[in-house]
Amino acid sequence: IAADVPAHLNAVNFVRVLCETFAAILVALSFVSLGYDLTQSLIASAIAMTAITFVLVGSSPRSVGRAHPMRIVRVTGGLVRAIRLLLGPLTIALVGIGNAVTPGRARTTINTERQLLSMVDEATESDAIEEEDRDLIRSIFDFGDTILREVMIARTEMAALDSTITVDEALGMFLAEGYSRMPVVGVDNDDVLGIAHIKDTARFVRANPTKAKKALITELARPALFLPEVKMADEALRVLQAEANHMALVVDEYGGIAGLVTMEDLIEEVLGEISDEYDDDEVEIVDLGDGSSRVSASTNIDDLAEHLDIPIDEDDVDTVGGLFVKNFGRFPETGDIVEVDGLKLIADRVERRRKRLITVLVRIVDVP
Incomplete structure (x- = not known):
């Protein structure tokens, strides 16, 4: 089965559609035998079959299959293989007709990225995969959208x-x-x-x-x-x-x-972060106790805004160091000061020869 999944899936789908059709006919005939006219019987059978198909054919089997995949495969594997062997030529012919009617249309069980991620979340909630695996899968998709x-x-x-x-x-x-x-x-x-x-x-x-x-x-x-x-x-x-x-x-x-x-x-x-024995465990924001904080120049502006609980409206730069240099207009010397969005930024540690701003002192400006 695993060597030819599409063919087995087509055979099973054919049997499913055939059974649903016969079931609809039998339900309609049952309503007619109870004394309902043809129109009432068709409407009643349509409602009944919709509910039955959704619960018994749509949602429930998929839920059971995802919860107990190996057990279901062992129980139904022989039946699926038999259906494939009996209906193989017929399903191949029907698939060929379908491809001729809708050329170029690829049949997939997962149609969108959102659907796949939703399935990953469901698998995580049911403990089928670990949260770390879920995060890795999401990171791969996010990576393709990152500049x-x-x-x-x-x-x-x-x-x-x-x-x-x-x-x-x-x-x-x-x-x-x-x-x-x-x-x-x-x-x-x-x-x-x-x-x-x-x-x-x-x-x-x-x-x-x-x-x-x-x-x-x-x-x-x-x-x-x-x-x-x-x-x-x-x-x-x-x-x-x-x-x-x-x-x-x-x-x-x-x-x-x-x-x-x-x-x-x-x-x-x-x-995620890859560290070695030479990497320093640098704390990005350190409260100094006098109303100011020593902030790594590489700290994200959003992280600083969250730490200070104030809005910082800057779209052109991402880091505190970038915010300082943008508003100061040139590379700073130690002690240079600039005020931005209600904050006083002071160049704290600067490596001039390497042209690097290392840390910045940040203080909220008192509004008179």
């Missing part, structure tokens, strides 16, 4: 290597940051000259320790891959796989660098 702008590391959070540093200095920054790849930039983050890899850097330092103190990191930079911020995440993952690349720069509609995305970021959208 890079939603998953990228924002420009303000990018760890970058200045083009003027040496290979030896770059290796030190790699070790300090804990990254295996970083973009090499010129005058600013829009001026991306390439991507440096820690393996290339370490290999160069080991082979030429003296030269590594003089050679610039630009000598080891590989060509960068650029993707538009509106590109779908699943398409971007396929591009990275095809290019054998683990990092891409994300470009906005004006051609500027909006951020970067890694293969790990994309996989995490489906599987």
Whole structure:
């Protein structure tokens, strides 16, 4: 049966329709024998068969089958196989006629994504699958509707290597940051000259320790891959796989660098957070007790608004760091202040050489 499911399904459907037809005729004849006229008998039989078909043929068997699939298969498997062998040629002929009448129409038991997800939810409620499996299935569908702008590391959070540093200095920054790849930039983050890899850097330092103190990191930079911020995440993952690349720069509609995305970021959208022994357990929002909070610049604006219980109306940026830079107008120095939507934002920790805003102090502005 499992080797040829469509043929067995067609045979069973044929028998079901045949039985429903005969049942309708018998019910109508029963009403006629009770003294009802033909019109009354047809109406009564239609109502009765609708109820019987819905309960006994539609809902109940499906519910029982989903609840006890293996038991039902063992009991009915032989009967289904016999029906297929007896009615095989007839059902094949009828299917051929149906395909000729409606060419190109694919017959499927699941017609929409919503229907499939609904079935997954039902399976979870009946403990047929675990909640983690349900979440994974939903993540796969959501992944196809996600654009890079939603998953990228924002420009303000990018760890970058200045083009003027040496290979030896770059290796030190790699070790300090804990990254295996970083973009090499010129005058600013829009001026991306390439991507440096820690393996290339370490290999160069080991082979030429003296030269590594003089050679610039630009000598080891590989060509960068650029993707538009509106590109779908699943398409971007396929591009990275095809290019054998683990990092891409994300470009906005004006051609500027909006951020970067890694293969790990994309996989995490489906599987969840992937941590290793080098990842820090960073708390995104810390209350300082004086009415202010220290907030990671990568914190989502919606999370901050929920934490402070105030609305933050910003559609152009997603993170607190992006909110600061957008309203400040340039990359901040430590102590720079900007007020946005009733909040005072203070640049708390800034790594100027790496062009990174790390944390922001946030305080609700007192309204006079």
